[in-house]
């Protein structure tokens with residue numbers, strides 16, 4: 672990666688309950704666009720993003736725009752401009768869409784950017800008073816991503832945002848991420864390789880808690896043997912699920 676990375680992780684180690692989960696992960700997130708974080712089930716992708724955010728005990732180095740954050744608590748990492756859309760979406764089912772968004776507003780971070788969120792997700796405006804628990808999976812994902820765009824974040828981390836969604840909704844979510852990434856760089860944990868192919872310029876592949884590949888996404892995905900070895904395409908969870916184009 673030529674330009675200075677927005678996020679540079681070196682030798683990230685995570686030990687949970689006496690078990691080593693990450694054994695020295697290294698990755699960089701480019702200052703623009705989407706960087707994909709890939710790997711088979713259990714490779715350590717979610718633990719890596721939780722490590723970056725300080726949600727699990729970690730050691731190593733996590734430089735955000737050149738500043739060391741590895742010793743900071745999660746709230747301080749978030750305050751430095753890291754938005755997180757977790758795998759379980761973290762939606763408050765008993766609250767409305769508007770209340771879910773309002774709870775995500777970060778004090779002292781300037782005016783929340785509702786115009787951007789409503790431009791990208793007009794549905795969230797229409798459904799402002801709907802209970803979030805009654806939304807579809809795709810709509811809930813839009814709330815989760817919308818929350819990260821409200822504040823002036825420098826980096827968005829999205830953990831498997833297309834998981835379990837119907838192909839058409841996968842396309843919608845991917846389009847939104849693509850647009851979001853024009854404004855804010857995105858670290859995207861993703862198993863749908865069609866989405867990776869479309870969105871990501873760079874990718875990092877984890878295997879058994881270590882970095883197994885870093886480089887251009889098209890190089891990895893263009894090498895059938897490497898993709899099979901690293902991602903288990905055809906045998907494992909990574910898919911080339913049909914990607915429905917917007918006009919189909």
Ligand SMILES: Nc1ncnc2c1ncn2[C@@H]1O[C@H](COP(=O)(O)OP(=O)(O)OP(=O)(O)O)[C@@H](O)[C@H]1O
Nearest residue numbers: 687688690692710711712713714715716717718719
């Ligand atoms: N809190 C925890 N306690 C014990 N083991 C954990 C914990 N969190 C994760 N692990 C283990 O660490 C390994 C990596 O898990 P992680 O969720 O980071 O993988 P992943 O690549 O995100 O997988 P998936 O694609 O299934 O979400 C797995 O073997 C998992 O069982």
